[in-house]
Amino acid sequence: MTAMMTILGPLVMGAAFGFLLQRGKVTSCNVIENQFRLRDFTVLKVMGTAIVVGGIGVLLLVDTGNTKYYVKDANMLAVALGAALFGVGMVVYGYCPGTALGAIATGSVHALVGALGMVAGAILYALSFDWLKAHVLNVWTLGKVRLPDVTNIPDIAWFAALAIGAGLFFWWVESSEARQKRG
Amino acid sequence: MTTITESYVRETPRTARIDWSPYLVGAGIGLLSWIAFAVFGDPLGVTTAYSRIASLFAVPVIGPEAVAQNAYWKSMPLKWDYGVWFLVGIPAGAFISAVMSGTWRLELVPDVWKERFGPSIAKRFVAAFLGGVVIMYGARLAGGCTSGHGISGGLQLAVSSWLFLAVMFATGLGISALMFRKR
Numbered sequence: 001m002t003a004m005m006t007i008l009g010p011l012v013m014g015a016a017f018g019f020l021l022q023r024g025k026v027t028s029c030n031v032i033e034n035q036f037r038l039r040d041f042t043v044l045k046v047m048g049t050a051i052v053v054g055g056i057g058v059l060l061l062v063d064t065g066n067t068k069y070y071v072k073d074a075n076m077l078a079v080a081l082g083a084a085l086f087g088v089g090m091v092v093y094g095y096c097p098g099t100a101l102g103a104i105a106t107g108s109v110h111a112l113v114g115a116l117g118m119v120a121g122a123i124l125y126a127l128s129f130d131w132l133k134a135h136v137l138n139v140w141t142l143g144k145v146r147l148p149d150v151t152n153i154p155d156i157a158w159f160a161a162l163a164i165g166a167g168l169f170f171w172w173v174e175s176s177e178a179r180q181k182r183g
Numbered sequence: 184m185t186t187i188t189e190s191y192v193r194e195t196p197r198t199a200r201i202d203w204s205p206y207l208v209g210a211g212i213g214l215l216s217w218i219a220f221a222v223f224g225d226p227l228g229v230t231t232a233y234s235r236i237a238s239l240f241a242v243p244v245i246g247p248e249a250v251a252q253n254a255y256w257k258s259m260p261l262k263w264d265y266g267v268w269f270l271v272g273i274p275a276g277a278f279i280s281a282v283m284s285g286t287w288r289l290e291l292v293p294d295v296w297k298e299r300f301g302p303s304i305a306k307r308f309v310a311a312f313l314g315g316v317v318i319m320y321g322a323r324l325a326g327g328c329t330s331g332h333g334i335s336g337g338l339q340l341a342v343s344s345w346l347f348l349a350v351m352f353a354t355g356l357g358i359s360a361l362m363f364r365k366r
Contacts, residue, residue, distance in 0.1 A: 009223060010265045014272020015279070016215055017227060017330075022280035024208030029293040036359035042205045047333060049209025054216035055338035067220040072326045072336055074343040082325025083332075083347040087354030089318025091362060092310055094293060096329035097322060098229040100315075101270065102277030108290045110311040117315025122230075122237035123244060124316065125323040129255035132324065147340040158340055170206070 018102045027102035029094035029111070036091050041173045048166040052159065059155050074142035081136065093117070216338060225265045226339075228331030229273070230322040232266030235259055237319075299363055 018027075024046045025031045034040035061067045090096050093114045095103055100118070103111035125132075148155050212227070219226050238256045241249075250256055261267075281287040292307045300306060322328040325347050327336060333351075336344025 006265070007263075007268055010225075010268035011272040011275070013215065013219060013223070013227075014269035015276030016272075017212065017269070018273035018276030018278075019280040020208050020211045020215070020276075021273070022277040022286075023203040023284070024205050024212075027277055027281075029290075030295045033293070033295040033359070033363075036355045037363055038356075045205035046209040046212065047329070047337070049206045050212035050216070050334050051337040053210045053213025054334065055213075055340065057213065057217040058220050058338055061217060061221050067224065069339050069341075070220075070224075070226050070335070071339055071341040072332065072343045074341070074346070075326070076343075076346060079325045079332075079343050079346050080350050082321045082323070083350035084354045085317050085321030086325060086328070086347075087321075087351040087356075088358050089314045089316070089321055090329075090351070091314075091355050091358045093314025093318050094296065094311070095318075097233060097318065098273060098328065098330045101229070101273045105274035105278035106281035106286065107288045108293075110291060110293070110307050113308045114311035114315035114318075117312035118233065118319035119237045119240045119315075120312075121316040121319030121321075122234040122323060123241045125234065125320050126238070126241065126253050126255040127245070129253070133254070136324070142342060145342045147342055147345065150342060155340065 017098070018105070021099055021102045022106060027095075027099050027106055027108075029103065029108065032096070032099065033091065033094050041170075041177075045170060045173070048170065052163050052166055055162070056159050059159065069144075069146065071144040071146055074145050075137050075140070076142065077139040078132070078137050089121075212334060213338070216335065219335075223265060225269075226331070226335035227269075228266060228327060228335055229270060230319065230328045230331060231259070232264070232270045233319070234323055235261045235264075235267060236270070 021027050025042055026046055031040055031042050035043035058067065062069060086096075093100070095111055095114065097118060100111045100115055104115060142150070147153070147158055216227060234255075238250055238253075238259075238261050241256075278287075291304050292302055296307055296310075300310075318328075325332060326343065327333075327347065329351075332341075332344040332347040337348055
């Protein structure tokens with residue numbers, strides 16, 4: 001890849017991502033908070049569609065030898081603890097790290113304050129890394145596994161189930177939102 | 184006529200005038216993932232690059248020696264790689280989208296927060312900062328965020344990422360119910 005591509009490529013990809021996040025309204029703290037209050041399902045709609053559309057495409061790309069999987073280690077204890085903290089932080093902050101960066105650029109000053117908090121969080125993590133490595137990171141590790149590996153259910157069945165599940169769920173959300181609007 | 188339009192623009196909430204379907208946005212992010220996998224071999228993600236950059240901020244706080252000696256930053260040194268440029272692109276894209284859609288607004292205290300906790304800017308800033316600390320610590324412990332785990336890992340059917348999604352949403356719902364409970 002040329003030098004130009006190694007900078008311009010990710011810049012354009014990031015900009016496209018930021019653009020989509022803003023258009024999808026998920027750079028709004030209100031939208032994110034209201035997802036967790038079950039009053040606005042925008043976050044799940046965006047994420048669910050991204051996972052189904054992205055997943056089927058990436059599955060085809062892997063099957064045709066055009067890419068490979070980049071699966072993160074299943075360090076179950078660390079992921080569970082981290083995700084629990086993440087859920088708490090996301091509700092208190094009102095953003096996740098990616099949407100926060102987008103929100104800063106749309107004028108959210110409190111997102112910028114939280115981004116400084118995120119820097120502090122990263123520093124705290126680095127400082128506690130040795131202890132975590134000794135006591136948390138290597139507890140209940142499964143390696144880079146995928147659901148089809150551990151369940152013996154093929155990829156295509158997972159995506160069929162996900163697509164149908166998401167479709168039904170969103171259909172239900174849309175119809176109850178329409179009912180609410182009619183009041 | 185112009186004044187009516189202008190006052191409409193000023194008074195509508197920052198998200199009211201972006202009317203892209205969340206499903207369209209989700210599909211767009213899915214499509215972006217295909218490119219990320221097939222062209223760049225680098226799935227969408229935010230916090231890995233974020234913690235690389237955080238090491239810069241750590242230098243004045245804990246000293247250059249401590250940063251250089253830190254085991255975590257040794258495994259994840261600051262380098263201007265794909266992820267870091269991707270991160271720079273996010274606010275750029277969100278800014279373009281906000282300006283184009285006329286939804287750029289200074290926001291000190293979001294509406295959802297104001298309704299529940301009042302208009303105090305200091306209170307909101309402290310919460311945003313602390314939320315930021317917790318969310319980034321959690322993201323690093325889990326090995327990813329809503330983008331890296333939630334979308335990129337979710338679409339690969341990674342075990343770690345679906346555990347992340349489940350725990351993150353569960354704790355988020357719980358904390359949100361506590362935070363926004365009716366007094």
